[in-house]
Amino acid sequence: MTLDARTWTAPALPDLDQDAAAKLRRLIDGKAKPLGALGRLEELAVQLGAIQATTAPRAERATILLFAGDHGMVEDGVSAYPQAVTAAMVSTILDGRASINAFARTVGAEVRVIDAGVAADLPNHPNLQNAKVRPGTRSAVREPAMTAEECIQALSAGAEAANRAIIDGAEIIALGEMGIGNTAAASLLLHRLGPAPLEDCIGLGAGHDEKGLAGKHRALAAAVARWPGYGPFEVLRQFGGLEIAGMAGAALAAAAARRPVVVDGFISSAAILAAVRMQPDLLPYCIFAHGSAEKGHRLMLERLGARPLLDLGMRLGEGTGAALALPILKSAAAMVRDVASLAEVLGQA
Template sequence: MTAHTPPLWQPPAIVPLDPALEATLRARIDGKAKPLGSLGRIEDLAVQLGMIRHPGEPRGENAVLLVFAADHGLVEEGVSQYPSAVTVAMVMTYLAGRATANAFATANNVAVRVIDAGVAAELPVHPGLLDAKIRMGTANAAREPAMTFHEASGALAAGARIAVGEIRAGANILALGEMGIGNTASSALLVHRLAPAPLDDCIGVGAGQDDAGMAKKRAAIHKAAARSDASAPLDVLSEFGGLEIAMMAGAILGAASQRRPVIVDGFISTAAALLAIRLAPAARGYCVFAHRSAEKGHDLVLAALDAKPLLDLGLRLGEGTGALLAVPLVRAAARLLTDVADLSDVLSGNI
């Protein structure tokens, strides 16, 4: 008999959204002081938020961006034009408040938390940095598993724990961001196996590659894919990484367990959402997809999740920048339910 290692971590209990609530919430929105359907997809978003928070009311004033950072051993194969040292440099830029994510967060009154999920360096202690490091970056997935099953489980559990902690501290909305040189390569492998989708269709330019760089990136990713035929979610994560992706997936599951919406950013964050939803399908209802990235492969993973993003701005930065731009839409949709008068009250003068 083959020995079987029991799972080290199970997703938290998640209550599926009740589809029976949709008609009630749509009728409530239809009764507001506005023409029927005049707010388009904001009405759909309001329905989703109402279902998430039922029987309570949705709130959106306290939003937090979680930026998970980690390194990838696949960088050794030349999948990025930048070295892993850039991950450290960008983490320090977030902590200094000078990254694009910080600027967008300030513009939209969103708090920023930076999490070391697996940066391949010892980072200095900083009040804005949460040390949740699982290991010093993943192993080179083209040559060996990116992480152990135990490390993958630990990263998922840490992400869930961080999300639940933020919600218990008062967050109404969580937004996801990431930083990790090489993480589009890892995401391409995850989407390839978990969507599933043809591998070449999942491989994009990432932070920017010329033709020679893309050839090297494709070769490395194909080498990794050929090394393992993993298809189960935790196996795929263990084989191909990365730690920041795992923690984002865990954060989605943690937010869903607390009945809070989580705003998913671009290609890498959506790969994390795919992982989370493959682990716990009920988490799908708690995800708000912020934008359609310009990164190749994002359309494939959005289609696999039957997701229609709110924005289409040609973004491909990551960091949670697209999620931050979607925060005002989520806040507005929540207030459609809670703040807008009913038409009957307007017509009767009872406002």
């Protein structure tokens, strides 16, 4: 089958299990604590159960899918760092020496790196999945970042990575990314799919000074002037990244398999924004880990109607915020499983 925008549609997603949610609410209300005393943790437990269709939600086995890809817009000055940093950081992650590795080890999560479009040949590694569509996107400042076929291939690669992790036992799918220039792509996605004024969407990214930020504004203004459309698939292919499309595909596949999707920061949320605009039923499957310090993320969360679990002033990416949120999910499931009911406590008195 030829891959183009007319042959790809977002998958249908199962309804949340409202019967399981109602039973969980009654079960939690009957625990040995005041009603609602655990606040959002109670809401999270109900959400997990509704997604997984069970009154015994599970959150022990989490896989962080870290998608990597380069961006042609780097040639137009949207980043303070050269494109070669993407491959260097992917190597550091595969060596187990990046921030995400430290956090993942601490919380007991697995990290899998998916090369969706790094502009370099990466050596084989047991934790690296080669799904390279092309060596980086084209510059969205001057032309579409991807063809329709390439965008679909990246979406499909993300879905395959999620499905593979689920087959291997993942109960939770968390999203992360690495790609120099990807805050520029995320800003463009927010501008068109939020929608939001462009100037409210653009932040410093990875280390811009004021002069660099002004250049980033000029480049992204040229990109939006080049193409005026708003259709979500087209916006993704015109302005997005291969790693962003990969995360969107992974989120949709995870939800189709009734797995919660833990979303990291600005870039991961941009992937979810695109995916939700293509398939609105995805949103209740998503758990937003933290509010990034990158300008535009709070606005993006507002447009999605999402409340992050954490606010730590972070803006690193790599899935670091998602990793730090995982113990909260584990705690929500443990509360349902391990906390005595009020009736049991009173019966023991």
